[in-house]
Amino acid sequence: MSDRPEDAKLDFSRDMSYGDYLQLDAILNAQKPLSPGHDEMLFIIQHQTSELWMKLMLHELGAAISSVANDELAPAFKMLARVSRILEQLVHAWDVLATMTPPEYSAIRPYLGASSGFQSWQYRCVEFRLGNKSATMLKPHEHHAGRLDIVRQAYESPSLYDEALRLLARRGLQIPQDHLQRDWTQPYVASDEVEQAWLQVYREPQKHWDLYQLGEELTDLEDAFRLWRFRHVTTVERIIGFKRGTGGTGGVSYLRRMLEVVLFPEIWKLRTDL
Numbered sequence: 001m002s003d004r005p006e007d008a009k010l011d012f013s014r015d016m017s018y019g020d021y022l023q024l025d026a027i028l029n030a031q032k033p034l035s036p037g038h039d040e041m042l043f044i045i046q047h048q049t050s051e052l053w054m055k056l057m058l059h060e061l062g063a064a065i066s067s068v069a070n071d072e073l074a075p076a077f078k079m080l081a082r083v084s085r086i087l088e089q090l091v092h093a094w095d096v097l098a099t100m101t102p103p104e105y106s107a108i109r110p111y112l113g114a115s116s117g118f119q120s121w122q123y124r125c126v127e128f129r130l131g132n133k134s135a136t137m138l139k140p141h142e143h144h145a146g147r148l149d150i151v152r153q154a155y156e157s158p159s160l161y162d163e164a165l166r167l168l169a170r171r172g173l174q175i176p177q178d179h180l181q182r183d184w185t186q187p188y189v190a191s192d193e194v195e196q197a198w199l200q201v202y203r204e205p206q207k208h209w210d211l212y213q214l215g216e217e218l219t220d221l222e223d224a225f226r227l228w229r230f231r232h233v234t235t236v237e238r239i240i241g242f243k244r245g246t247g248g249t250g251g252v253s254y255l256r257r258m259l260e261v262v263l264f265p266e267i268w269k270l271r272t273d274l
């Protein structure tokens with residue numbers, strides 16, 4: 001045992017090093033700016049780090065959905081809490097991107113062509129796993145069969161909320177049959193009976209403690225996701241104003257409409273009716 005750096009292992013000619021393990025050659029050689037603009041490095045790294053966090057989110061969300069489906073709530077809570085913390089991290093990441101001014105972004109934007117975050121397949125999988133289903137959103141991935149399969153898998157599977165409602169039914173709460181077995185590609189439709197079931201949980205938390213905790217984990221998650229959407233719109237407005245998006249939508253008008261999405265409607269409504 002020693003505190004001297006000279007005593008650390010220094011020869012990695014035969015052993016796996018930090019960079020080997022983390023595949024840093026692949027990651028750190030993946031920043032290829034197309035424009036002469038200084039700020040493109042920020043733009044690329046902001047997106048790449050977001051995609052890495054989304055990869056972890058999908059890893060956690062997929063496992064959390066399976067855990068809920070298997071009545072294993074303790075591990076699901078831990079994974080959902082992690083997803084919410086990742087979203088918070090992504091909310092704060094907007095502060096870094098917001099240091100980019102409109103003229104700085106104008107130097108990069110012509111080089112982006114028709115590419116846009118709208119085409120992020122991992123983001124679309126997150127939305128689908130959280131229950132925001134839309135057939136149109138599969139289309140940008142049709143040109144790439146492997147990716148389309150991944151997005152379609154998320155599209156066709158029960159969402160986190162679908163599995164939560166199936167769990168409530170297994171616990172004896174009244175959930176309508178058409179919420180328990182349905183075409184999972186269809187957008188979720190809120191129901192008074194489902195709200196009544198959640199109200200029972202929230203009126204007697206001590207009787208349904210883990211379902212109550214699940215309800216609050218879902219609330220945390222949607223709360224953090226709403227903040228992410230909001231920071232996206234405000235950051236976009238401060239950088240490009242009301243210009244149309246490179247992806248072809250109205251831009252800020254489209255992103256504002258996305259602020260109206262409610263993922264777990266009865267969990268929010270019950271607060272008024274409790």
Ligand code: HEM
Pocket residue numbers: 046047050051097105115116117118119120123232236239240244245246247248249250251252254255258
């Ligand atoms: C200068 C920075 C940014 C600008 C100006 C911007 C602008 C836009 C616009 C205008 C759209 C609407 C689609 C379109 O027509 O293009 C959009 C969508 C999107 N952007 Fe960004 N964005 C920026 C940064 C980011 C970052 C850092 C991420 C993180 C990954 C991101 C992820 C997305 C996603 C996922 C969508 C699709 C949203 C949805 O369908 O609900 N954007 N963005």
Ligand SMILES: N[C@@H](CC(=O)c1ccccc1NC=O)C(=O)O
Pocket residue numbers: 047109112115116117118240244245246247
């Ligand atoms: N939609 C943006 C372009 C954009 O932001 C973008 C382009 C390529 C890769 C990622 C992007 N980020 C998120 O939409 C724009 O209209 O300027």
